[in-house]
Amino acid sequence: MKLDMSSKKYLIVGASSGIGRAIAIAISRNNGQVVLTSRNEDNLIKTREMMNGTNHIVMPYDIANIDGIKEFIKSCMASVGGRFDGLVFTAGVSRVKPIRTENIDELRSFNEISYLSYVALLKQFSSKRVFNNYGSIVAISSRSALFPEKGYLGYSIAKSAINEASLVAAQELANRGVRVNTICPEMVKTPMTKFFFDNVSKEQLDSFYPLGYLEPEDVADMALFLLSDMSKKITGQNFYLSAGNTGSAIEI
Numbered sequence: 001m002k003l004d005m006s007s008k009k010y011l012i013v014g015a016s017s018g019i020g021r022a023i024a025i026a027i028s029r030n031n032g033q034v035v036l037t038s039r040n041e042d043n044l045i046k047t048r049e050m051m052n053g054t055n056h057i058v059m060p061y062d063i064a065n066i067d068g069i070k071e072f073i074k075s076c077m078a079s080v081g082g083r084f085d086g087l088v089f090t091a092g093v094s095r096v097k098p099i100r101t102e103n104i105d106e107l108r109s110f111n112e113i114s115y116l117s118y119v120a121l122l123k124q125f126s127s128k129r130v131f132n133n134y135g136s137i138v139a140i141s142s143r144s145a146l147f148p149e150k151g152y153l154g155y156s157i158a159k160s161a162i163n164e165a166s167l168v169a170a171q172e173l174a175n176r177g178v179r180v181n182t183i184c185p186e187m188v189k190t191p192m193t194k195f196f197f198d199n200v201s202k203e204q205l206d207s208f209y210p211l212g213y214l215e216p217e218d219v220a221d222m223a224l225f226l227l228s229d230m231s232k233k234i235t236g237q238n239f240y241l242s243a244g245n246t247g248s249a250i251e252i
Contacts, residue, residue, distance in 0.1 A: 003228050005032030009080045010227065011073075012036055013063055013121065014090035016043035018190030019140055019223075021050070022216035023088055026224045028052040035076045035084075037061045038091070063091050063117040064109070073124045083132045086227045087125050089118050089139040092158070094192050096151045107154050114158035115165075122169050122180075134177035136227045139166055140219065141182040146240060147247045159184070163238045170236030179235035181226050186243045187250060188214040196250075210244030218243075 010027055014020035016038035024034050028051035036044045041060040048056050057079045061072050077083065092114040097103075118139060125131045141159045148156035163182050170180040186209065189197055197213075205213050222239060225231050 003030050003224070003230060005030045005085075005228065008085040009033045009082065010035070010086040010088065011076055011084055012088040012090065013117075014038050014088075014092070014140075015047050016040045017047075018090070018192060019185075019188060019216045019219045020088065020090035021047045022220035023090070023223045024048075024056070025051050026217075026220040027086075027227070028056060030224065030228075032086075033057075033080060035059050035080060037063075037072075037076075039063075064113045066112060066117055066120045069117070069120045070124060073121075073130060077130065083130055084125070085132050085135045087121060087131070087135075087137045088223060088227070089121060089137075089162075091117060092140075095155045097154065098151055099153055102153065110154050111158055111161075114155075115161045118162055119165055122165060126169070126173060128176070131178065134229075134232070135179075136231070137166070137169065137178070137180040138223050138226045139180075139182045140223075141184040141238065143184055143186050143240070143245075143247075143250075145184055145238070147249075149249060166238070167236050174235060177232075179226070179231065181231075181235060182238045183219055183222050183226070183241060184238055185214050185219050185241040186245050188216060188219060190216055208243075208245055208248070208250055212243060214241060214243050 010032055012020050012024050015024045015036035024047055027034050034056045037059045039062045044058045139162050141162050144152050144156040145159035145163050166180045166182045187193055
């Protein structure tokens, strides 16, 4: 089956860098139209400059503003002139904090960005007025959802919640042919993981990841497959991109 996204429209949340940017570029190379959103307009413009085609739209938005998501989606639809065929959720920030020093108010704010915003998007994309039948939703989760480690209470819970919410949505939307899946990658070399990659040796990386550490493009390849008609019978799955690791602890 040929991978061709012509005439299809996609919203990428978190498209200003890293994995989101790589997915946007991959979609554009297969003729899809993309609405790019994040808080950073300058970086969204940079993403658009890297993409094929000229019909992609930059729509800055702070996804932590959950109450405004409904109106934001309406604006996005007006900008592309119709309903969407795909949603990619890559928003989120890193969080490492021992339980003994956890701040509950900070944790609430973190969950609004990392999990509750995704639920709000699922609510909107559950509507036939927003999302075409046989569309696809892909959320970027993490190894932390599968193999939680010390210091990652908030992060692991948020990513686990994304996985579970996706499984529920997959069941609720299956009668429309809509697919919902998550990708749970090992450490990916992005701006968010700069500290890790700056402080790990080549020998450690080779030990952690026998197949080589993950680049954003590796995740984009998987996302592209899940967004395309090539995966039309796949839903409700949490895909672990292991790079050869089998859940072993990643310590530096």
